[in-house]
Amino acid sequence: MTDTINRQSLRGGEFLIQESFPADTFIPEELNEEQRMMAQMADDFINNEVLPVNERIDHQEEGLMISLLNKAGELGLLGATIPEQYGGFGKDFITGTLLTEKVGAGGSFAVAIAAHTGIGTLPILYFGNEAQRKKYLPALATGEMKAAYCLTEPGSGSDALAAKTNAKLSADGKHYILNGQKMWITNGGFADVFIVFAKIDGEKFTGFIVDANSAGLTRGEEEKKMGIKGSSTRQIFFQDVKVPVENLLGEIGKGHLIAFNILNIGRLKLCAAALGGAKRMATVSVQYATQREQFKHHISDFGAIKYKLAEQAIKLFTIESAMYRASKQIEEKTHSLLASGMDYPHALMGAAEEFAIECAILKVYGSEALDYVVDEAVQIHGGLGFSEEYVPARAYRDSRINRIFEGTNEINRLLTVDMLLKRALKGQLDLMTPAMNIQKELMAIPDFGANDETPFATQRKQISNMKKGILLVAGAAVQKLMMALENEQELLMNVANMISETYLCESLLLRIEKMKENGIANQEHHDILNVYLHDASDRFHFEGRNALASFAEGDELRMMLLGLKRFSKTEIVNTKESRRRIAAKLIGENRYCF
Amino acid sequence: MITLTSTLFFYFYRPSEMHRNKRQNTNEIMKFLVCISKAPDTTTKISFTDNSTKFNNDKVQFIINPYDEWYALVRAIELKEKLGGTVTVLNVGAADNEAIIRKALAIGADDAVRIDAEPDDALFVASQIAQHVKSETYDIVLCGKETIDYNGSEVGGMIAGFLDWTFVSLATSLELNGNTATLNREIAGGHEVIELTTPFVLSAAKGMAEARIPNMRGIMAARTKPIKVISPVSAEKFSSIVSYELPKEKSGVKLISPEHPDELVNLLQNEAKVI
Numbered sequence: 001m002t003d004t005i006n007r008q009s010l011r012g013g014e015f016l017i018q019e020s021f022p023a024d025t026f027i028p029e030e031l032n033e034e035q036r037m038m039a040q041m042a043d044d045f046i047n048n049e050v051l052p053v054n055e056r057i058d059h060q061e062e063g064l065m066i067s068l069l070n071k072a073g074e075l076g077l078l079g080a081t082i083p084e085q086y087g088g089f090g091k092d093f094i095t096g097t098l099l100t101e102k103v104g105a106g107g108s109f110a111v112a113i114a115a116h117t118g119i120g121t122l123p124i125l126y127f128g129n130e131a132q133r134k135k136y137l138p139a140l141a142t143g144e145m146k147a148a149y150c151l152t153e154p155g156s157g158s159d160a161l162a163a164k165t166n167a168k169l170s171a172d173g174k175h176y177i178l179n180g181q182k183m184w185i186t187n188g189g190f191a192d193v194f195i196v197f198a199k200i201d202g203e204k205f206t207g208f209i210v211d212a213n214s215a216g217l218t219r220g221e222e223e224k225k226m227g228i229k230g231s232s233t234r235q236i237f238f239q240d241v242k243v244p245v246e247n248l249l250g251e252i253g254k255g256h257l258i259a260f261n262i263l264n265i266g267r268l269k270l271c272a273a274a275l276g277g278a279k280r281m282a283t284v285s286v287q288y289a290t291q292r293e294q295f296k297h298h299i300s301d302f303g304a305i306k307y308k309l310a311e312q313a314i315k316l317f318t319i320e321s322a323m324y325r326a327s328k329q330i331e332e333k334t335h336s337l338l339a340s341g342m343d344y345p346h347a348l349m350g351a352a353e354e355f356a357i358e359c360a361i362l363k364v365y366g367s368e369a370l371d372y373v374v375d376e377a378v379q380i381h382g383g384l385g386f387s388e389e390y391v392p393a394r395a396y397r398d399s400r401i402n403r404i405f406e407g408t409n410e411i412n413r414l415l416t417v418d419m420l421l422k423r424a425l426k427g428q429l430d431l432m433t434p435a436m437n438i439q440k441e442l443m444a445i446p447d448f449g450a451n452d453e454t455p456f457a458t459q460r461k462q463i464s465n466m467k468k469g470i471l472l473v474a475g476a477a478v479q480k481l482m483m484a485l486e487n488e489q490e491l492l493m494n495v496a497n498m499i500s501e502t503y504l505c506e507s508l509l510l511r512i513e514k515m516k517e518n519g520i521a522n523q524e525h526h527d528i529l530n531v532y533l534h535d536a537s538d539r540f541h542f543e544g545r546n547a548l549a550s551f552a553e554g555d556e557l558r559m560m561l562l563g564l565k566r567f568s569k570t571e572i573v574n575t576k577e578s579r580r581r582i583a584a585k586l587i588g589e590n591r592y593c594f
Numbered sequence: 595m596i597t598l599t600s601t602l603f604f605y606f607y608r609p610s611e612m613h614r615n616k617r618q619n620t621n622e623i624m625k626f627l628v629c630i631s632k633a634p635d636t637t638t639k640i641s642f643t644d645n646s647t648k649f650n651n652d653k654v655q656f657i658i659n660p661y662d663e664w665y666a667l668v669r670a671i672e673l674k675e676k677l678g679g680t681v682t683v684l685n686v687g688a689a690d691n692e693a694i695i696r697k698a699l700a701i702g703a704d705d706a707v708r709i710d711a712e713p714d715d716a717l718f719v720a721s722q723i724a725q726h727v728k729s730e731t732y733d734i735v736l737c738g739k740e741t742i743d744y745n746g747s748e749v750g751g752m753i754a755g756f757l758d759w760t761f762v763s764l765a766t767s768l769e770l771n772g773n774t775a776t777l778n779r780e781i782a783g784g785h786e787v788i789e790l791t792t793p794f795v796l797s798a799a800k801g802m803a804e805a806r807i808p809n810m811r812g813i814m815a816a817r818t819k820p821i822k823v824i825s826p827v828s829a830e831k832f833s834s835i836v837s838y839e840l841p842k843e844k845s846g847v848k849l850i851s852p853e854h855p856d857e858l859v860n861l862l863q864n865e866a867k868v869i
Contacts, residue, residue, distance in 0.1 A: 033693060033696065034813060034814070034817060037696070037697060037700060037808070037813045037816075038810065038813055040697075041807055041808055041809070041810070041813065044807045045807055048805070048807070074809060075807060075809045075810060076809045076810025076811060077810070079810075080810060089810050089811070089814065091810075293846075588639070589639070590637070590639075591637065
């Protein structure tokens with residue numbers, strides 16, 4: 001079970017048809033001392049320098065965001081994962097994930113720093129030529145220059161390639177002349193450099209690096225937003241902006257590669273930031289519940305509140321398990337691509353593309369976990385939760401955007417299934433053989449088999465069954481609907497949810513298994529696993545039933561529903577007692593402690 | 595130099611010839627020794643083991659004692675950055691203290707010494723440190739004014755005693771001009787300004803410096819900075835801890851309406867038994 005020597009690393013999406021092993025899985029408990037010190041540094045910075053001035057940030061006090069970004073630059077937070085030859089610290093991907101998580105607790109500031117280090121800096125790192133990297137990256141790593149990313153336009157959001165911004169080569173061939181308008185540009189108010197997507201001659205979608213002081217580039221007014229009010233969000237207008245030809249980013253007509261690849265890492269990073277914000281709010285929730293008294297009891301004594309506290313922790317621990325699992329996979333893939341002779345930026349990008357499905361899942365479930373946590377934080381605070389005087393109100397407003405940017409959660413759900421099917425069609429992922437096997441298995445007499453008594457056998461069985469359930473539903477849908485499947489978005493959402501639940505369940509199980517092997521799993525960790533798997537099986541079954549009933553009927557439907565039921569089995573657990581134990585641990589420590 | 599406060603004392607310390615002779619450092623550069631101890635993070639839930647005779651270390655998050663880190667260490671590093679010199683951090687403790695030692699190195703200390711012993715009491719710690727100081731050529735030994743676990747405020751004075759050096763407690767600032775130091779102390783109703791020459795021992799209080807967050811470069815550099823581990827010297831033990839006790843949990847506050855003074859009197863007399 002624990003040998004890693006001869007095992008091939010899983011490819012992206014392959015978790016669906018292969019077994020994964022704890023020994024191959026990275027868990028955050030394995031972070032080393034240096035990583036922990038860096039995390040502590042980021043934590044200290046957010047707690048000491050950012051959170052105390054949150055109110056002033058939200059009022060967009062002149063120069064404050066810039067000075068905080070500069071401080072982050074001095075600490076090295078802006079250049080952590082930029083290679084050393086470009087002025088960064090060359091830290092690994094997992095450290096990057098960890099730092100994003102810690103900074104994620106910083107509300108509007110977190111959005112500004114994430115936009116700068118992610119979608120602002122990475123296009124130059126991955127797609128810039130050597131001269132562009134040398135010119136921009138060192139200044140972006142220190143914060144001397146701030147970056148923003150201009151993709152969305154008033155008429156093109158999720159449909160990014162429908163952009164209207166135009167680029168035309170000047171008569172002397174020295175410049176591209178940009179005309180158009182970009183919208184929802186994070187850091188728009190102060191960025192020194194913009195990554196801009198425009199269509200050359202109205203056709204070839206291409207990336208450009210545009211200096212903010214270019215003549216003809218103007219910034220709109222600050223948008224009035226529901227949340228993340230401190231983050232600068234503006235329209236950017238381009239009127240005959242002359243961009244030197246050497247600032248063309250990547251290849252002509254290949255802008256979509258930049259736009260979409262950057263989003264893969266962006267999605268994992270968004271999950272990390274959401275997790276950081278959510279952990280903070282879980283702590284705020286516990287600390288309020290343990291001091292607020294009603295009916296002569298701390299409200300943390302009440303089961304209804306314990307349920308919420310436990311559920312917050314269950315969701316966060318689970319998403320964290322998946323996020324670090326994927327981060328390690330991306331890291332390993334990067335190393336193997338490096339070994340095959342690729343340079344670092346391309347290796348990392350290739351690795352992120354490989355795990356694009358996992359990144360999409362993390363984006364969706366990370367942002368939704370944050371939404372759950374902030375919503376319950378408001379609820380636990382009761383009336384005070386609705387007051388702007390207390391922490392939860394801002395967190396509640398700030399959370400909402402996460403389900404929208406970096407690709408809406410709907411787009412990401414569709415992508416999850418779409419990417420899987422495309423890989424199957426290309427022969428990268430053999431979904432067909434296991435799907436056929438499942439049809440055979442359903443026709444045969446159920447295998448009651450000898451009871452497997454090894455630890456976690458039932459949980460492993462549940463997950464392998466869930467994988468079969470997905471292949472059952474998706475396989476039948478593909479057979480039945482063929483090309484019409486892409487028009488059945490409701491069904492695709494169902495399948496995406498089934499895939500995601502399975503990925504999360506498995507990631508959680510692998511983490512707890514490894515913790516147990518390392519002697520650091522306690523009762524509450526087992527409780528988290530048991531409750532999550534128990535509840536996930538119902539959600540899984542619900543999604544599957546809706547999916548099947550949307551395209552099948554009669555005997556065929558009945559037979560598949562029976563199969564689905566068989567593949568949605570779970571161990572019945574006393575979730576009330578489990579949640580109470582989890583809550584007791586949180587209450588005892590008076591913070592999010594898992 | 596002279597600050598305007600309601601009450602002002604101005605002392606001019608002239609260390610005796612004897613003190614001056616003790617100074618062995620013939621180097622040009624100033625050598626700072628900062629003594630750091632570990633303390634439980636302030637959010638730690640305190641509990642005891644072994645029949646309430648031992649502090650329960652289990653799952654406790656330890657940090658560098660804030661007075662040692664924020665004030666003593668950071669000021670030493672600031673002076674080193676401004677005037678040159680070296681900053682060594684010293685901790686008396688077991689190998690698992692190296693995490694906090696490395697944080698001190700990440701903040702900017704040059705090297706570290708760990709005296710490999712589980713500290714028993716202030717006298718033990720002070721005697722170990724003094725022994726090490728005697729074997730080296732430090733100019734200034736800095737401690738925090740107290741550690742936030744036992745709050746003894748003893749080690750600094752004891753080190754000075756063992757070394758026969760001058761001790762300045764509760765210093766809120768430290769400036770250097772050659773080997774002449776100027777220090778401020780908070781005293782009742784005002785400041786005291788002290789001038790003295792090295793070597794000496796000080797204990798640092800709030801105001802001496804501001805907490806510094808170690809940066810990425812510092813954290814990465816900390817890995818390669820040397821931590822010298824030395825064996826403790828034997829020291830006589832004069833006291834031992836018999837038992838610990840947690841403070842009683844605060845009971846709830848009772849609010850008595852102003853219309854019922856009798857009830858208040860009754861509770862004060864019969865329940866609180868204070869009148």
